[in-house]
Amino acid sequence: DTEVTQTPKHLVMGMTNKKSLKCEQHMGHRAMYWYKQKAKKPPELMFVYSYEKLSINESVPSRFSPECPNSSLLNLHLHALQPEDSALYLCASSQAETGVFSEQFFGPGTRLTVL
């Protein structure tokens, strides 16, 4: 299985809602990532998890809260988002043996719209 899966594919939420994005991989990868991508722009790194521990937070606002319950799953909890947070949210995973990170495999993304 060389796939990274993400659910839901689409999400519409109000500014007072709480929702979660989910990501799963079964490639045995020990690093997982969240990216945000606006239209016609490159993905921007948000968070990196390595061996279920948060290793990088790219100064992301606290209304985005990541969680890595186990080595195959990555969640992104959303609360009190703003309309400008509307974007495609991409999850990725990679090997991370002995502290060396390798090629990232991307999921199809969740298209988020905040009203």
Place this chain on the structure above:
Amino acid sequence: AQSVSQHNHHVILSEAASLELGCNYSYGGTVNLFWYVQYPGQHLQLLLKYFSGDPLVKGIKGFEAEFIKSKFSFNLRKPSVQWSDTAEYFCAVLSSNTGKLIFGQGTTLQVKP
């Protein structure tokens, strides 16, 4: 600081024309380079990658890229484009000790039938 620069923001070609998209990087460590493609409404797909070895790398769909260390470049080429190559193309460099993947700003390729 690590950075990736893509010179062409928007390229328009006719079918069967040759393609070369420029990519320059600035990174002090071991270089791992990638080209990704994103077709309209679809997710990011890996076209090709360079980690070490032969600097001429062949990828999917007839694409290739050449790593020129002295020029800090990793340009993407295709001898003859098709309408189906219309997409957004991203060059990226990986920091292998942090996992950070740094993308260029992207090039929009439009191929006219």
